[in-house]
Amino acid sequence: MRAVAYHGPGTLRVVDKPEPTLEHPNDAIVRVTRTAICGSDLHLYHGLVPDTRVGTTFGHEFTGVVEAVGPSVRTLSEGDRVVVPFNIACGACFFCQRGLLANCDNVNPNTDIAGGVYGYSHTTGGYEGGQAERVRVPFADVGPLKIPDDMEDEQVLFLSDILPTGYQAAEMGEVKAGETVVVFGCGPVGLFAQRSAWLLGAGRVIAVDHVAERLDLARRWAGAETVNFTEVDDVVLHLKRLTDGRGADVCIDAVGLEAAGSTLHRVLGAAFLQAGRATALTWAIDAVRRGGNVSIIGVYGPPWNLVPIGTAMNKGLTLRMNQCNVRRYMPHLLEHIRAGRIDPRAIITHRLPLEEAPRAYELFARKQDGCIKCVLLPAAA
Amino acid sequence: MHHDEAMGWGVDRDPQRRPGVPAEQEPPRPAAGAVWTEPPSQPAGRAGRRQTPVYGTGQPLHGVSGVVRRLAYRAPDHQVRHWMLLLLADRLEVAGSRVREEPARALAVAAVLVGGLLLVRGVRGRRRS
Ligand SMILES: NC(=O)c1ccc[n+]([C@@H]2O[C@H](COP(=O)([O-])OP(=O)(O)OC[C@H]3O[C@@H](n4cnc5c(N)ncnc54)[C@H](O)[C@@H]3O)[C@@H](O)[C@H]2O)c1
Ligand SMILES: [Zn+2]
Ligand SMILES: [Zn+2]
Numbered sequence: 001m002r003a004v005a006y007h008g009p010g011t012l013r014v015v016d017k018p019e020p021t022l023e024h025p026n027d028a029i030v031r032v033t034r035t036a037i038c039g040s041d042l043h044l045y046h047g048l049v050p051d052t053r054v055g056t057t058f059g060h061e062f063t064g065v066v067e068a069v070g071p072s073v074r075t076l077s078e079g080d081r082v083v084v085p086f087n088i089a090c091g092a093c094f095f096c097q098r099g100l101l102a103n104c105d106n107v108n109p110n111t112d113i114a115g116g117v118y119g120y121s122h123t124t125g126g127y128e129g130g131q132a133e134r135v136r137v138p139f140a141d142v143g144p145l146k147i148p149d150d151m152e153d154e155q156v157l158f159l160s161d162i163l164p165t166g167y168q169a170a171e172m173g174e175v176k177a178g179e180t181v182v183v184f185g186c187g188p189v190g191l192f193a194q195r196s197a198w199l200l201g202a203g204r205v206i207a208v209d210h211v212a213e214r215l216d217l218a219r220r221w222a223g224a225e226t227v228n229f230t231e232v233d234d235v236v237l238h239l240k241r242l243t244d245g246r247g248a249d250v251c252i253d254a255v256g257l258e259a260a261g262s263t264l265h266r267v268l269g270a271a272f273l274q275a276g277r278a279t280a281l282t283w284a285i286d287a288v289r290r291g292g293n294v295s296i297i298g299v300y301g302p303p304w305n306l307v308p309i310g311t312a313m314n315k316g317l318t319l320r321m322n323q324c325n326v327r328r329y330m331p332h333l334l335e336h337i338r339a340g341r342i343d344p345r346a347i348i349t350h351r352l353p354l355e356e357a358p359r360a361y362e363l364f365a366r367k368q369d370g371c372i373k374c375v376l377l378p379a380a381a
Numbered sequence: 382m383h384h385d386e387a388m389g390w391g392v393d394r395d396p397q398r399r400p401g402v403p404a405e406q407e408p409p410r411p412a413a414g415a416v417w418t419e420p421p422s423q424p425a426g427r428a429g430r431r432q433t434p435v436y437g438t439g440q441p442l443h444g445v446s447g448v449v450r451r452l453a454y455r456a457p458d459h460q461v462r463h464w465m466l467l468l469l470a471d472r473l474e475v476a477g478s479r480v481r482e483e484p485a486r487a488l489a490v491a492a493v494l495v496g497g498l499l500l501v502r503g504v505r506g507r508r509r510s
Contacts, residue, residue, distance in 0.1 A: 024423040024435055047475075051450065053440035053480045064440045075414050089499035090434065091415025099406035106420055109429030109436045113458050116435070121465070126429070126437030138435045177394050193425030198385070201394035223385060248428035284470065302464045321451035325401065327412065332400045 001377065003057045003132030003371065004287035005358040009047030010357045011259065011370050016205060019138035025072035028140035030064035030082060031318070033381040035130045036151045036352070037061075037188050037374045038086075038161060039185050039362050040299055044121060045361055046274055051110070051122040059087035059131030060118040061160040063153040065142075071369065073140045081153070083143035084137055085326035086161045088116030088127060091142035102323035105363055106145040113302070115323070131357060133378045144329045148338075154375065155337060158188070158344040160327070162187060162373075164329035166192025166254070172320035173250035178203035183224070184280040185254035186214035188347055188373050189297060193344055194222035204249075206242060208283075211344060213370045221346055229261055247289035255280035256298025268306055275301035275328055285312050296321035350374040430454045446474035 003017040003270050041058050043049050066080040073146015078080065089096050089104035095115075096104050107116030108125040116138070126137060137144060147156055166189050175181055179195040183190050186209035196197055206225045207218035210360045215226040225242075227242040240247055257276025259265065265277035283293045285308055294317055312319060349372045352360045356376075363371040395398055396402045411418075422434040453466035472492060480487040 007478065023438060025421055045510075047471060049463050050471065051453075052471055054447075054474050055440050057439070074416070089412070090417075091412030092417055092420060094409075096412055096415070097406070097409035099401070101412065106434045107432045107436070109431050109459050110454070111430070116437075122429070122437070122440070126439055128437065128439045139415075139420070141416070142412050168401055171399050172404075175395075176448070177391060195388065196389050198388050199393045200389035200399070224390065302458075303461045320404075328400045332398075336389060336392075339389070341387070341392065363499045 001133035002208065002354060003128075004354070005331050006044065006058060007054055010045065012045065012058075012361055014355050014357055015316065018262065020134050020222050020250045021177070022068060022070045023136065024138055026139050026141055027070045027077055028066050028073060028137045028142075028144070029068040029134055030062075030084065030137050031067050031134050031380065032064040032130050032132060032378050033158050033301040035059050035062040035378070036157060036160075036222035036374045037131075037357075037360055037376065039256065040120070041087065041361070042365050043256070043276075043299055043301070045208050045365060046258070047091060048257065049121045049123060050129055053122060054120065056121065057132050059129030059135075060120055061157065061162070062118075062130030062135065063160070063315060064130075064135070069140060071145060074167075075141045076144060076146075079166055081147040083147055083153075083156045083330075084118075084130070085158050085164075085330065086117055087143070087323065087326055088118065088138050089142055089327070092141055094171045099325055099328055101325045101327050102139065106313040117323075131354065133354070133380060134330070143327060143328075145334070151338075154345050154348070155343070156334065157375065158192070159326075159333055161324065161326060161328050162246065163191050163326040163333050163342070163344050164186045164190050164326045165297055166194075167196040167329055167333060168322070168324045169193040169252045169254060169295050170202075171254055172295040172322070173197070173293045174318070174320075175200040175202050175250055177201035179249035180204040180206065181250045181252065182206045182208065182239055182248040182284070183226060183252045183254055184208045184284055185298065186218040186226075187254065190252075190254035191218060191222050191372075192288045193252050193270065193297070194224045194342075195338075197250075199336070199341070201300065206248065208239075209376065212373060214367075217347065217372065235261070236283055236286040237256075243289070247292060249289060250293045250295065251284035251288040252295045253284045253298040255282045259299045265306065274305045276301065276305070278305040278307050281307055282306070285315075286318065288315070288317060288328070290315045291317070293318045293320065297324070347373045348375055352376055354378045433454060444474070444477060446470040446477065
């Protein structure tokens with residue numbers, strides 16, 4: 001089959017790979033119909049995630065059709081259309097029982113800090129990803145959601161990651177009715193976090209980025225006030241001015257370790273004195289009000305980052321964070337899609353054949369051609 | 382705009398309606414579909430640092446990077462050396478695969494690097510004398 005394979009920082013190739021096989025009684029094999037490139041994939045693509053091995057197939061956002069199931073699979077059968085959460089989880093361990101499906105104890109032999117994720121290095125379990133014609137889906141009875149017959153793949157594709165992730169970001173901010181929410185980042189995750197903040201009853205949503213067309217979508221589609229951080233002197237002071245000098249009730253970091261905007265962070269990151277650049281997180285801590293909430297959904301790498309934790313302590317902040325526990329959110333967000341409250345397709349700017357994945361990554365990484373979200377189509381889709 | 386009905390303003394205002402509240406499900410219970418208490422195991426192969434019931438089987442360890450990765454996995458997660466060795470192994474593996482794929486180009490790059498190094502040392506040496 002054809003699959004996207006990593007060949008070093010900035011280099012991907014579409015290659016022939018062996019078909020996936022059933023390796024566990026609860027596995028399924030899914031033929032991929034749609035797969036997307038995520039901001040998280042860029043961290044891999046840029047060589048920032050430890051133990052990303054040459055030849056790895058990326059991709060953790062996909063829909064597909066079940067082609068085969070292992071002997072213990074009860075809820076899925078051949079021909080079912082599914083959307084698959086990016087987390088692989090057993091559903092029954094200490095963590096899964098508490099709903100922390102992103103932190104499953106039974107799916108990652110390589111580390112204690114992360115669960116299992118498709119196509120996301122051996123640090124998250126060494127699973128092959130969905131940017132391929134077919135993919136092995138472990139714990140098929142736990143993860144996948146059947147796509148309702150009357151819905152198209154692209155309507156639900158982002159239930160695999162970025163819609164639940166954006167929602168969980170707002171939810172971890174514990175937004176109360178009427179509160180002011182600042183979202184750093186107007187990428188796919190930031191945009192969905194902005195829409196989710198409204199669902200939770202926010203009074204104001206302020207979106208921060210430096211890419212014109214993303215800020216534009218934040219304004220038009222997410223109904224946010226926007227701040228281009230390159231156009232203001234000091235983004236923290238600017239945000240405070242916008243919020244009566246007090247700061248926002250909730251700040252969300254939907255940027256992660258590849259943030260722009262600070263030379264200091266850039267230098268420290270380049271010198272390997274921190275993992276990437278914690279610029280947006282620092283701004284979030286500085287721009288939130290005393291006693292406010294900071295929600296971190298942006299990804300950071302080990303071993304550490306330069307973060308003003310003393311400021312956070314003195315201000316009495318609540319910091320919440322995690323990988324998204326995707327499966328928990330799928331039914332609820334499916335209802336929002338069905339009710340027409342949100343159409344996730346609105347952020348798709350590019351649809352390209354799987355064969356053109358290397359170009360798609362380049363467009364998305366460099367934010368060229370107005371690229372906000374790329375969907376890849378395998379030949380047989 | 383913000384009280385926009387069409388965008389569902391406030392439909393999840395009530396924390397009870399939010400799927401992730403409380404953050405830890407109370408009481409703990411298995412996810413739908415998980416009929417096991419201890420999930421059955423994939424045939425034990427070369428899983429990784431420990432054996433988990435399920436694991437990925439892509440890209441087994443090989444060569445020099447494999448040796449470094451094995452070393453890395455001897456150190457626990459909270460030791461910086463674990464992550465630094467993994468990042469080092471990543472670079473070694475990429476360099477190795479480039480050499481195998483494009484020996485001529487890799488040789489040229491190596492020659493430029495060595496040449497540059499010699500030049501720098503030459504300049505420094507002259508300054509000292
Ligand atoms: N926790 C999870 O489960 C989870 C899931 C998916 C994605 N993520 C992470 O969320 C982050 C965003 O993902 P995405 O797909 O939207 O990525 P993206 O790269 O498309 O978006 C990031 C945006 O942040 C902007 N930006 C850069 N520096 C900034 C700064 N200092 N302040 C404000 N904005 C800044 C960029 O211009 C870009 O528009 C990534 O780190 C990704 O890894 C986490
Ligand atoms: Zn993702
Ligand atoms: Zn589990």
